[in-house]
Amino acid sequence: xxxxxxxxxxxxxxxxxxxxxxxxxxxxxxxxxxxxxxxxxxxxxxxxxxxxxxxxxxxxxxxxxxxxxxxxxxxxxxxxxxxxxxxxxxxxxxxxxxxxxxxxxx
Numbered sequence: 651x652x653x654x655x656x657x658x659x660x661x662x663x664x665x666x667x668x669x670x671x672x673x674x675x676x677x678x679x680x681x682x683x684x685x686x687x688x689x690x691x692x693x694x695x696x697x698x699x700x701x702x703x704x705x706x707x708x709x710x711x712x713x714x715x716x717x718x719x720x721x722x723x724x725x726x727x728x729x730x731x732x733x734x735x736x737x738x739x740x741x742x743x744x745x746x747x748x749x750x751x752x753x754x755x756x
Contacts, residue, residue, distance in 0.1 A: 686732065689725040 694717050695701065699710035711729045714722040 693725045
C-alpha cells in the first residue's frame with residue numbers, strides 16, 4: 651500500500667504545509683498592511699475628530715462615513731476587520747497553548 655508523500659503514517663488529514671503557502675500568507679499580510687496604510691493616507695477625517703493615535707483612530711472611525719467617500723468606507727471596514735481577523739487567526743493557537751496542549755505546528 652502506497653502512502654502519500656504529504657502525510658506520514660498515523661497523521662491522517664494533516665498534510666505538511668509547503669513553503670509556498672507561507673509565502674502566499676506573507677504576501678497577503680503585507681498587502682493587507684499596505685492597503686491599510688494607503689487608506690489611512692488618503693482618507694479625509696472629519697474636522698470634529700482628527701485622530702492622533704491608534705486608539706483615537708478607532709474612536710473617530712465611526713465618523714468616517716460622514717463624507718460618504720469610498721476611501722473612508724473602506725478604511726472603516728479595514729480598521730474594524732483587522733482585529734477580528736487577527737483574533738480568528740490567533741485565537742485557536744493561543745487557546746491551545748494556554749490549555750497546555752501541544753504547540754501548534756508551523
